[in-house]
Amino acid sequence: MSDEEELDLSTLNDDELVEQMHDDLYDGLKEEIEEAVNLLLERKWTPYDVLTKALVKGMAIVGVDFRDGILFVPEVLLAAGAMKGGMFILRPLLIETGAPRLGKMVIGTVKGDIHDIGKNLVGMMMEGAGFEVIDLGINNPVEDYLAALEEHKPDILGMSALLTTTMPYMKVVIDTMIEKGIRDDYTVLVGGAPLNEEFAAAVGADAYCRDAAVAVETAREFMARKHNQLAAG
Numbered sequence: 001m002s003d004e005e006e007l008d009l010s011t012l013n014d015d016e017l018v019e020q021m022h023d024d025l026y027d028g029l030k031e032e033i034e035e036a037v038n039l040l041l042e043r044k045w046t047p048y049d050v051l052t053k054a055l056v057k058g059m060a061i062v063g064v065d066f067r068d069g070i071l072f073v074p075e076v077l078l079a080a081g082a083m084k085g086g087m088f089i090l091r092p093l094l095i096e097t098g099a100p101r102l103g104k105m106v107i108g109t110v111k112g113d114i115h116d117i118g119k120n121l122v123g124m125m126m127e128g129a130g131f132e133v134i135d136l137g138i139n140n141p142v143e144d145y146l147a148a149l150e151e152h153k154p155d156i157l158g159m160s161a162l163l164t165t166t167m168p169y170m171k172v173v174i175d176t177m178i179e180k181g182i183r184d185d186y187t188v189l190v191g192g193a194p195l196n197e198e199f200a201a202a203v204g205a206d207a208y209c210r211d212a213a214v215a216v217e218t219a220r221e222f223m224a225r226k227h228n229q230l231a232a233g
């Protein structure tokens with residue numbers, strides 16, 4: 001499309017705009033995504049709806065075509081960059097909270113895995129719910145998790161993995177925690193597209209979190225249990 005013909009996003013109604021965002025995310029058009037996120041916010045969409053209905057849903061379409069060999073790593077990287085542009089705008093809105101601190105979480109993507117969009121989203125939602133979040137980033141060996149637990153003394157350890165080849169590493173981390181006698185000092189929550197509840201149970205995690213909203217709910221439940229136990233003890 002030439003400059004003259006450039007689409008004016010503000011002329012689209014909400015449904016058309018969201019559809020256009022799915023296309024723009026697919027094409028890795030960061031500036032267009034940023035503009036559209038701002039437009040939806042101006043139209044009084046909640047940051048959570050913009051995130052889930054426009055960005056996450058768009059990324060799911062990218063995922064399908066990546067799997068089917070229609071999109072390749074360079075294109076997916078561009079899509080991820082556009083997604084991050086949108087998330088950057090939403091972040092301060094999602095973490096804005098008057099809630100008292102509910103607890104602390106250390107979170108990171110496991111060794112060998114560089115996917116971080118889902119983890120970042122979980123971190124934002126947890127901050128928005130009132131948790132303090134220490135983000136270890138990507139590609140974390142067990143030593144990094146242990147050092148962070150020692151330094152930050154969180155209530156919750158969160159681990160993310162997006163590859164079937166990296167998800168077993170969660171067991172390495174949990175087994176090392178058992179060896180060191182510190183497993184029961186923390187609630188361990190795990191997530192990532194290829195995981196499920198059975199896997200979480202098999203590696204010895206406390207719970208599997210399907211998405212960021214479930215992660216927040218699960219973290220809240222475990223914190224409530226912890227407080228009840230402390231009150232009873």
Ligand code: B1M
Pocket residue numbers: 056059060062063064066067068073074076077080107112113114115116117118119121122157158159160161162163164165189190191192193194209210211212213215
């Ligand atoms: Co990758 N990739 N990728 N990739 N990539 C997947 C995961 C894949 C499923 C695509 C496919 O084939 N359909 C496939 C894995 C197949 C498998 O293992 N069976 C795959 C592959 C194969 C690869 C490479 C090996 C490709 C290659 O090089 N040939 C390579 C591996 C690199 C590595 O890690 N060593 C690779 C690389 C990349 C990019 C760098 C190009 C890019 C990542 C950019 C980035 O993250 N900065 C990328 C992307 C973007 C994807 C897809 C398309 C999208 C992932 C994403 O961001 N989703 C993905 C396809 C898919 O997942 N369907 C794919 C959006 C995000 C919001 O969802 O991450 O699931 P998600 O997070 C959710 C939940 O899972 C949950 O909450 C989040 C929010 O609701 N959650 C948690 C996640 N972590 C949590 C932690 C918690 C709780 C909940 O802790 C408490």
